[in-house]
Amino acid sequence: MTPLDTSWLAAHPLPEPGADTDKNSRGRVLVAGGSETVPGALRLTGEAALRAGAGKLQLATVERAAIALGVLVPEAAIFPLPANPAGELGDAAGQVLTGYLERCDALVLGPGTGAEAPAEAILKAVVARPCASRTMVLDAAIIAAAADMADEIRAHDGRIVLTPHPGEMIRLMRCDPSRIQTDPAGLAQEAARRFHAIVLLKGAETWIACPGEGLLRYPGGGPGLATGGSGDVLAGIIGGLLARGAAPRTAAAWGVWLHGEAGRRLAERIGPLGFLGRELLGEIPRLLAAAG
Template sequence: MTPLDSSWLAARPLPQPDGDIDKNSRGRVLVAGGSETVPAALRLTGEAAFRAGAGKVQLATVERAALALGLTMPEAATFPLPANDAGELGAAAGSVLAGYLDRCDTLVLGPGMGAEAAATAILSAVIGEPRKGLSLVIDAAALGACADMPNAVRAHEGRVVLTPHPGEMAQLMQRDKSRPEDDPEALACEAAERFGATVLLKGAQTWIACPNQPVLRFAGGGPGLATGGSGDVLAGIIGGLLSRGTPPRTAAAWGVWLHGEAGRRCAEQIGQLGFLGRELLPHIPRLMASQR
């Protein structure tokens, strides 16, 4: 086990753009998810991707929420996806979303999706044909759909980051819900090997596992991060870093550290409890700059 701290990050700096660059070459992120119940989750994820340095962000969500979401985030393009009767993404959203993948370098799938979304059909359509230049962050309800698709995830040759909390990890690994609490490090390693992916198991301590690499442990952050929208921000940070060409394990580690340190700063400035997920966002660029 290796502690994730500023020394580890200093040895693995983020790629920096050169002077002659446009928004497309800075990194293109597509965030897909949301629902009529949680229509603005993607705003947090999309802004986090921008704050982490992505040049272009696109948001794909249920059609009834797409226009309103676009109005709240004028920097991003917004695409409507078919919904089901529950107001969640429907099965037909998968093929529509797959048609957008050539427009992005990184897909973040899952923020704001609920249990009634057609996650299995959507994930199958999205990951069925791996694209060599595409990396993925799979989050929230989309994680459970991965449980029966380890080979499809592995086919992406390590370009996938999975971001479960303990309950989602139990679902992902089809285990008793108490198991992630018993030995989170071992379970994160097992999941990383099974899916051939970078796995970060979120909690009071976050474990980052990747095949054939030492496990990383991050002990920072604090209880204030256990709030609605916080995970959506983390997924967006990682997606933004991946789109810039950061390797998956490094992007996950930097994302966890930036998210945790932003939480620490909010706790100092606002209070240990009560700060909002969106209040993490302005800290991200300053924290990245502090580690150069």
Template sequence: MIALDRAWLAANPLPPCDGATDKNARGRVLIAGGSEQLPGALRLTGEGALRAGAGKVQLATVERAALGLGLAMPEAAVFGLTANGAGELGGAAGRELAGLLERCDTLVLGPGTGADADAGPLLDAVLAAKHSAPTLLLDAAMLAVAAERDAAIAGRTGGTVLTPHPGEMAGLMAVDPERIARAPADIALAAATRFGAVVALKGPETHIATPEGTVLRYPEGGPGLATGGSGDVLAGAIGGLLARGADPLIATAWGVWLHGEAGRRLAARVGPIGFLGRELPQEIPGLMAAG
């Protein structure tokens, strides 16, 4: 197991950003998720992506939340998708979302979605789409339906990242939560192998595994990160780095480190707990610059 620290980051830098770059060259992220109950979740994910340096962010959410989300985040384009009766993304949203994929370099699918989302049909439509995003990150409700689609996910030609917390990992791999607590690195590695993806198993310590057998351990962050919206920011930061052209392992590791160090900075300034998920993104640019 390898420590995810400044030495590893220095040996595995992010893609450079020179003065001649433009917003298209820095990557286009499409983020799909949210619900009528969590209409602001994608704002956190979108800001995480922009703060990580993505050039363009597009947000796709349930139609009733789209206008408010666009007003809350004027830097992003916003698309309304069909909702189901529970106010979550409906099955028809998959076809709508598939039509947007050729406009993006990375798709972040799932932040802010709950158990009532029509996640299976939505993920099926994305996996079968003629134009597929080169890189894909699955989060929240999409992880709950990923197990029965493992072959399709592993068969993607682009890079894939999964970001489960222990509860989601228990469902994803059909294992007892106690086993995850005992051997998180082993479970993360098994999931990475099964899904052909980089897997970030979140928790007090985060373990990042690749299908090739690399396992990184990040032990920092602190208890303050266990707060609503924190995972949405992490998904956005990783998505933004993927869109910039970072390899999935490098994007995920840097995203985890930036997210954790943002938590540490806020804990020192605000207090160990009580800072907000929406305060995390503003710390990311300075942390990237410091390296």
């Protein structure tokens, strides 16, 4: 086990754009998910991707929330997706989403989706055709849908990052809940081997596992990060770093550190509890500049 700290980050730097870069070469992120119940989740994820340095942002969400989201995030292109009667993504959303994949370098799938979304059908459509130039982050309700798709995810050859919290990890691995307490490190490594993917098990401390690589441990950014929208921000940071060209393990580790340290800074300035998920966003560029 290796601690995730500034020494590790210095040894695994992020790719830096040249002075003559343009927005396309800085990477294109597509964030897909949301619902009529949680229409603002994609705003957090999308802005986090831009704050992490991605050049272009695309947001795909339920059609009845799409226009409002576009007004809220004027930097993004907006793509509508079919919805079901519950206001979640509909059965056809996965197939529609596949038509947008050629326009992105990194996909973040799942923020803001709920239990009534047809997560398995959406994920099955999205992972059906692996692409060597595209990476993915699977988040929220989409994670549990991966439980029966190990072969399909393995076919992406390590280009997928899974971001489960404890409840999602239990559903993903169909394991005894006690393992979260007794062996979180071993469980993260087992999941990484099963899916041949980067797995970060979130909690008071976060474990980052990658097949064939050492396990990383981040001690946590404090209890203030246990708030609505915080995980959406983390998924967006990782997606933005992937779009910039960071390797999946590097992007996941930097994402966890940036997210956690943003929480620490806000706890010092505002208080240990009560800061908002959206307040994490402004800390990301400053932390990147200081660490780089």
